[in-house]
Amino acid sequence: MATVLIIDDDETLCYSLSRVVTAKGHQAVTAQTLADGLFKAGQAAFDAVFLDVRLPDGNGLEALSELDRLPSSPEVIIITGLGDPDGAELAMINGAWDYIEKTASTKEIALTLARALQYREEKKSAVEASPVVSLVRDGIIGSSSGIKGCLDLVARSAVSDANILITGETGTGKELFARAVHENSPRKNGPFVIVDCASIPETLVESLLFGHKKGAFTGADRERTGLIVDAHNGTLFLDEVGELPMSLQKAFLRVLQERTVRPVGGRQEVESHFRMVAATNRNLEAMVEEGTFRKDLLYRIQAFTMELPALRDRTSDIKEIAAYHIHRFCERYGMDHKGVSADFYETLESHAWPGNVRELVNILDQALISARNEATLYPKHLPPRLRAQVARAKLGSAVVEEGDTPNGYQLDNMPTLQDYRDTVCRDAEKRYLDDLMRVTAGNVKKACDLAGLSQSRLYALLKQHGLK
């Protein structure tokens, strides 16, 4: 049983809220002024507080931080009336759990309260749970402080069911970390369902996510369950969540709140108790500002936020990651295990890795193929393009040695003009694509418009250059 405080000067509303609370088996305490409410809040431990904004002796929002500082730190549900600005915004900006409108139905009030109390329980069990002793790292290599911080968050978040937003540039390991969250959670024996919002055509997103009934639209010749229902009792990984069409964001928010979906063309809601992990390489705050991502959805998906560092910001991890993947590739190709020269690692550590770990993995694959039966990997096994880039980057800080050229070429590695031209073109193309994705903050549609490319061509190029 939970204890709920209701602070509202409207006696009728206080009465009906109390009835909803007690009907659910909880205890309700009411106060008609802010001062009385705060006094009562200090006298007993409350789990939740319904808080009116306009009270005779002050603004309820101003009491939020005081309520939050109480030892019981109750979940606050703001009561918004006519004329108050966007309730969701009011609630979230001020750190409240949620909001209800004065006109809300009994069912809505009960649901909001139930969610707040459930969240509170989850939070409590996450804190009380014994620390994860052995974290399943699931192929996550690195011991930089950036990676350790993220692993720590995997451990802390895995024991709860709270939504997680993983951010980071392309190829930093967002999917790998999402899997680690799943593998370390009590849901590990359930499904891990991936939804790549960037690659599903807009017209199909709804039916793929929610499922559809037979005959719901042209071509729906049989019933299909959606990915959300497939993720029941497991984890739903929403990759590139920033690409979720605006038209679907509201419906998805509802699913997140109620954990039920209605298939396209269907009448009945289907339950799915999934845990959501979302990822993006876009700036969702900026998208909210420009009106392309819903603020309330952003607040819901980021109970925990994990920011994966770019590889260039944790060069101390490069050697360890490279050694791991070289070993993996040798096994896969049935090759003898290879030695690695110190300058091979130095060259890797000097590169900026705009495509992050994915680019590193692709380059190592190419290096192993180039080395074939040779026993040791040297810088010469790395693609000339990469060596040229590293040499060019070093030029700013290093003096060109005698006999060396500004491109870092010497007698033994001077390429043919054709190879040089190919390398420079590939290199320029890659830098262009990198700039393109940065200036458009990863917005594929905008990038296609600016570059004059079709979506499929852009994806192919990004993949080719290890940028996707």
Ligand SMILES: Nc1ncnc2c1ncn2[C@@H]1O[C@H](COP(=O)(O)OP(=O)(O)OP(=O)(O)O)[C@@H](O)[C@H]1O
């Ligand atoms: N810390 C790490 N240790 C070992 N391998 C890693 C690490 N991080 C990423 N990788 C590898 O890099 C590749 C890309 O990782 P992943 O797909 O998880 O990145 P991502 O951030 O989801 O990329 P995108 O944004 O393009 O979808 C994978 O092959 C993955 O195994």
